Amino acid sequence: MKNGAVIRLDEVSKGFGSQLVLNRISMDVPRGRTTVIVGGSGQGKSVTLKLILGLMTPDSGRVLVDGEDITRMKKRDLDRVRSRFGVLFQGAALLDSLSVFDNVALPLQERTSLGRDEIRDRVMATLEQLGLTGHENKFPAQLSGGMKKRVGLARALQLEPEIMLFDEPTTGLDPEKTMEIYRLFSETRERFGYTAVIVSHDIPKVFNLADQVVVLNHGRVWSFASPEELQLSDDPEIVGFVRSTMGTIYRSGGVE
Amino acid sequence: MILESLERLGDWATYWLGDIGRMGRFLGAAVRGVFRPPFRFRALLGQLREIGANSIGVIFFTALFTGMVLGLQGYYTLRKFGSEGMLGSAVALSLLRELGPVLTALMVTGRAGSAMCAEVGIMRNSEQLDALECMAVDPFRYLIAPKLLATVIAMPALTMIFNVVGIFGGYIAGVELLGVSSGAFMSGMEGSVVDRDIVMGLVKAVVFGVVVVWVCTGRGYFVHRIRGAGFGAEGVSRITTQAVVISSISVLVWDYILTAVLL
Numbered sequence: 001m002k003n004g005a006v007i008r009l010d011e012v013s014k015g016f017g018s019q020l021v022l023n024r025i026s027m028d029v030p031r032g033r034t035t036v037i038v039g040g041s042g043q044g045k046s047v048t049l050k051l052i053l054g055l056m057t058p059d060s061g062r063v064l065v066d067g068e069d070i071t072r073m074k075k076r077d078l079d080r081v082r083s084r085f086g087v088l089f090q091g092a093a094l095l096d097s098l099s100v101f102d103n104v105a106l107p108l109q110e111r112t113s114l115g116r117d118e119i120r121d122r123v124m125a126t127l128e129q130l131g132l133t134g135h136e137n138k139f140p141a142q143l144s145g146g147m148k149k150r151v152g153l154a155r156a157l158q159l160e161p162e163i164m165l166f167d168e169p170t171t172g173l174d175p176e177k178t179m180e181i182y183r184l185f186s187e188t189r190e191r192f193g194y195t196a197v198i199v200s201h202d203i204p205k206v207f208n209l210a211d212q213v214v215v216l217n218h219g220r221v222w223s224f225a226s227p228e229e230l231q232l233s234d235d236p237e238i239v240g241f242v243r244s245t246m247g248t249i250y251r252s253g254g255v256e
Numbered sequence: 257m258i259l260e261s262l263e264r265l266g267d268w269a270t271y272w273l274g275d276i277g278r279m280g281r282f283l284g285a286a287v288r289g290v291f292r293p294p295f296r297f298r299a300l301l302g303q304l305r306e307i308g309a310n311s312i313g314v315i316f317f318t319a320l321f322t323g324m325v326l327g328l329q330g331y332y333t334l335r336k337f338g339s340e341g342m343l344g345s346a347v348a349l350s351l352l353r354e355l356g357p358v359l360t361a362l363m364v365t366g367r368a369g370s371a372m373c374a375e376v377g378i379m380r381n382s383e384q385l386d387a388l389e390c391m392a393v394d395p396f397r398y399l400i401a402p403k404l405l406a407t408v409i410a411m412p413a414l415t416m417i418f419n420v421v422g423i424f425g426g427y428i429a430g431v432e433l434l435g436v437s438s439g440a441f442m443s444g445m446e447g448s449v450v451d452r453d454i455v456m457g458l459v460k461a462v463v464f465g466v467v468v469v470w471v472c473t474g475r476g477y478f479v480h481r482i483r484g485a486g487f488g489a490e491g492v493s494r495i496t497t498q499a500v501v502i503s504s505i506s507v508l509v510w511d512y513i514l515t516a517v518l519l
Binding site: 050053055079080082083085087089090091093094095096097106107110111155159 | 294375378379382383384386387388389390391392393394398
């Protein structure tokens with residue numbers, strides 16, 4: 001696929017009732033890079049993520065993962081593609097009837113043939129890496145927002161995904177916890193080398209992580225090779241977006 | 257005005273046809289999930305405890321007083337015809353063929369079906385079902401199949417408990433309280449109940465079990481697609497009420513259909 005794009009949205013439209021959320025948008029997610037999708041509330045950021053995951057079907061257009069159109073796939077093929085993804089949901093989406101340990105172990109129990117001891121070792125190692133040792137027997141309702149996100153990240157990383165999708169990873173977190181999530185993102189991305197897609201409205205802080213920025217606004221899409229390019233754009237809509245969300249220029253290249 | 261009415265009618269028909277189609281596909285996927293490995297035996301045992309064992313108390317008291325009321329009503333009705341000796345037969349046949357499976361299904365709907373609907377609905381709203389799908393874990397196999405299988409196993413067992421306790425209740429009311437001969441009660445029952453009556457009740461119990469799980473988990477699963485359900489906790493609350501109502505009515509409709517077919 002062109003420029004090593006691992007995900008491509010091609011002329012995708014999606015509406016709900018009379019409201020058109022995405023209007024023939026196209027975008028590429030380059031392999032091995034971090035793409036940050038920004039936009040105001042209700043502009044279709046989470047819808048875009050769900051289209052990439054095959055949780056929603058577009059009204060028209062194609063969603064390609066390594067050249068395969070997932071919108072027309074059978075469930076078995078879609079599962080094969082999904083097994084390459086890891087997802088950190090906005091509310092972490094932990095199964096609330098399972099303990100922290102069982103949540104993190106779930107992908108290994110369901111998707112691999114590993115034995116009980118091996119699963120235990122791997123889960124405990126991941127929990128330790130994410131600072132969750134000692135919390136393995138707690139249930140999601142007993143965890144803070146930041147801890148839920150860490151458990152969600154631990155679960156998503158269990159199968160060492162090629163592509164990680166983050167849906168508003170810092171929403172509802174205080175500045176300290178936000179920085180912690182960004183630090184964990186940088187660490188895990190370095191360790192696993194995954195392609196990342198981050199949907200966020202945490203502008204401009206999230207730009208510290210971005211290699212590429214995609215702006216969704218009123219059903220349309222603008223792609224920029226870097227946060228700097230976004231800020232230097234002379235498109236009136238982007239100029240207005242930049243003015244309303246930030247003022248200074250941020251450089252890409254990881255959290256300092 | 258006419259055009260608007262036609263438009264609304266078309267919209268309504270399209271929505272309901274879509275809803276029926278979704279529910280039909282849901283049932284197919286749930287049944288397929290039962291036969292798709294890996295099987296979740298621990299989850300099945302947990303659901304058997306939740307749906308089956310934990311319902312025994314409710315079933316016991318419902319059956320006991322249903323049987324006692326049947327004994328009372330039956331006695332005063334049969335006495336008009338001088339046929340008090342038929343009380344055992346009347347109580348047993350009413351319970352085995354109709355009241356046992358139907359009331360068990362209604363109790364399971366109220367106790368376990370509503371909980372299933374709320375659980376699945378909350379999982380839908382909090383993206384837990386999306387998370388399962390994204391991990392390439394089939395929610396039907398993982399979540400719905402253990403509930404379906406457990407209910408299909410538990411319903412006949414609960415129905416048989418209902419029948420036994422109900423007959424015992426009828427015996428207490430008829431024999432112990434109203435003085436019907438114990439021998440007449442028992443021999444009347446033995447003389448009139450045949451295997452076919454018991455089989456009919458058990459077939460109904462299995463079908464009602466499928467209906468209860470299908471409707472209750474299905475409404476929860478599609479809470480985001482159901483028109484007028486609303487969102488969040490209110491949406492789950494409304495859909496749970498709707499699931500209990502639809503499930504209860506469906507049980508009665510299927511009761512008629514099965515009775516007509518099996519008689």
